[in-house]
Every structure is written in C-alpha cells, then in structure tokens.
Amino acid sequence: xxxxxxxxxxxxxxxxxxxxxxxxxxxxxxxxxxxxxxxxxxxxxxxxxxxxxxxxxxxxxxxxxxxxxxxxxxxxxxxxxxxxxxxxxxxxxxxxxxxxxxxxxxxx
Amino acid sequence: xxxxxxxxxxxxxxxxxxxxxxxxxxxxxxxxxxxxxxxxxxxxxxxxxxxxxxxxxxxxxxxxxxxxxxxxxxxxxxxxxxxxxxxxxxxxxxxxxxxxxxxxxxxxxxxxx
Numbered sequence: 280x281x282x283x284x285x286x287x288x289x290x291x292x293x294x295x296x297x298x299x300x301x302x303x304x305x306x307x308x309x310x311x312x313x314x315x316x317x318x319x320x321x322x323x324x325x326x327x328x329x330x331x332x333x334x335x336x337x338x339x340x341x342x343x344x345x346x347x348x349x350x351x352x353x354x355x356x357x358x359x360x361x362x363x364x365x366x367x368x369x370x371x372x373x374x375x376x377x378x379x380x381x382x383x384x385x386x387x
Numbered sequence: 388x389x390x391x392x393x394x395x396x397x398x399x400x401x402x403x404x405x406x407x408x409x410x411x412x413x414x415x416x417x418x419x420x421x422x423x424x425x426x427x428x429x430x431x432x433x434x435x436x437x438x439x440x441x442x443x444x445x446x447x448x449x450x451x452x453x454x455x456x457x458x459x460x461x462x463x464x465x466x467x468x469x470x471x472x473x474x475x476x477x478x479x480x481x482x483x484x485x486x487x488x489x490x491x492x493x494x495x496x497x498x499x500x
Contacts (some may be wrong), residue, residue, distance in 0.1 A: 280446070312488045320494055322477065327488035365429060367489070373437055374445060375420060375479075375489070379429035 281306045281370045285378035292356050293386050300351040300381045302366030311342050313351050314365040316380070322365075325351070356385045389413050393478050393492035400468040400499045408463040408495050410478030416490070417483045419461040420445070421453065423474040424494075430477065436461055437483070468499045 282305040292298055302311070310329040316322050326333050326340040328349065333340055337357075342349040353360055363380040370376070394409045412419065420435035422445075432445030436455040450472060452464040461480075465472060478492040 314489070314491075320475065322479075322489075322491040324488040324490070367430075373418070373443075374432055374435060376432060376446070377422070377430040379427065 280374070281308070281368060281376055283366060283368055283376055283378035285364075285366055285381050287381060288379070289382045289384075291384045291386065294356055294358060296356050296385075298353045298356060298383065300353075300364050300366075300383075302349040302351070302368075302378055304347050304349075304366075304368045306370055307347075308344065308368040308370050310369045311344075311349050312367045312375075313340055313349070314367065315360075316363040316365065318362055325364075353383075356383075358385045358387050361385045391478055391480055391490050391492040393476075393495050395495060396493065397496050398498070400465075400497065402468060402470060402499060404468050405464070405466050406468065408465075408476055408478075408497070410461045410463065410492060411459050412461075412480040412490070413459065414480065414482065414490065415458060416480035417458065419455070419478065419480045421451070421461070421463045422477045422479065423447065423472075424477060425474050433463065433476075470499045473497060473499045 284303045286301045313325040328342045330344045337354045339352045365380045367377045391412045417438045421433040422430040434453040436442045476495045479489045481489045
C-alpha cells in the first residue's frame with residue numbers, strides 16, 4: 280500500500296519562529312489533507328490540497344503531486360500551534376492513509 | 388449540524404467482552420471511516436465505507452467488524468476484546484467529490500484489561 284512519511288518527527292521552536300513540515304508519499308494520490316491534533320486530542324482539518332498552494336492566515340501549504348510531496352508552512356508560531364500535525368493521502372482505492380505526524384512544541 | 392458524533396467517550400472492557408462503538412454523522416457524507424491512534428503510530432485505518440451497503444478493510448482490520456446500513460451510521464464492533472485493542476478510536480466522514488476534507492469525531496478512549 281501507499282506509504283506516507285512525515286518529517287521531522289519532533290520540532291521545538293520559540294514563539295515567533297517559522298517552520299516547515301514535510302510529507303512524502305510513495306504513489307500518486309487523488310487528494311491530500313493536513314490536520315492539526317491539539318493537546319486535547321481534537322483533530323482539525325487545516326487544508327485539503329491535492330495540488331498547488333493554499334493559504335489560511337499564518338498557515339500555508341503546497342503540494343507538488345508530480346514529485347510526491349507536500350509542505351506545511353507555519354509562520355510567526357504561537358503557543359496555540361503546539362500539537363501534532365498529520366498529513367493524510369487518498370489513493371485510487373479510496374483509502375485515506377495517515378503519516379505518523381510531526382509533534383510541534385512552541386515555547387513561550 | 389452536530390457533525391460527527393461518537394459514543395461512548397470512554398470505555399473499559401474485560402478481555403473477551405464484546406462492544407460496539409457508535410458513529411453517526413448528520414452531514415449526508417458518503418465516506419466514513421474508523422481509525423485507531425496509538426502512541427508513535429499516527430492514525431491507522433481500520434475499516435472504511437464509500438456509501439451505504441459498502442464497506443472495505445483498511446490497514447488493521449483484524450478483530451473488528453463494521454456495517455453501513457444507513458448513510459448516517461457506521462458502527463465499529465469488537466467481537467472479543469483483547470488488550471492489544473486498547474487505543475483511542477476516531478470516526479471520520481467526508482463528502483466525496485468536494486474539497487472540504489475530513490470531519491472527525493471527538494474520539495473514544497478504550498481500555499481492555
């Protein structure tokens with residue numbers, strides 16, 4: 280099946296710093312999503328981005344489908360950005376598969 | 388809209404007991420799925436459904452059954468619980484052919500002793 284790899288696995292930053300999270304996938308995909316899981320366990324959809332670039336406030340994402348990767352950018356980090364960020368891809372057989380996530384700690 | 392509703396939020400089972408985790412959505416989403424989340428493993432797909440009457444296996448289906456008799460409901464059954472099934476379970480749904488992405492339930496924390 281399709282493999283989804285996220286890097287880095289852990290990231291510790293000072294408040295105000297910028298960060299880039301990466302998602303690589305092993306096969307062509309029909310769509311790709313980024314999620315944030317907050318410290319209380321709630322999963323929130325950030326972007327639905329099978330290709331191209333999207334922006335939402337301090338967050339933006341870019342997917343280059345032909346090269347099988349996606350990037351999530353967080354600018355001017357805030358402590359509320361802490362949590363785990365997941366990438367999930369859907370391939371031809373309709374399965375939506377998650378990576379293992381990047382755990383982000385924003386220090387005040 | 389209530390979104391995706393999971394019940395119960397917490398459950399403790401004894402080894403060998405059976406139970407059903409409930410998942411319901413009121414958004415008329417065709418696609419529904421179940422995941423389990425274990426430390427360091429991310430979310431792993433158990434079963435999914437692309438519409439009423441259709442189910443398929445995910446990455447870790449063993450020990451779990453599902454059915455999809457209506458668009459709204461997608462229950463997950465544990466027939467004989469094992470300690471290895473201790474996990475947090477998430478249900479999710481989305482509407483196919485749109486770009487809104489997944490909506491997740493709040494999760495069920497299951498402990499099997």
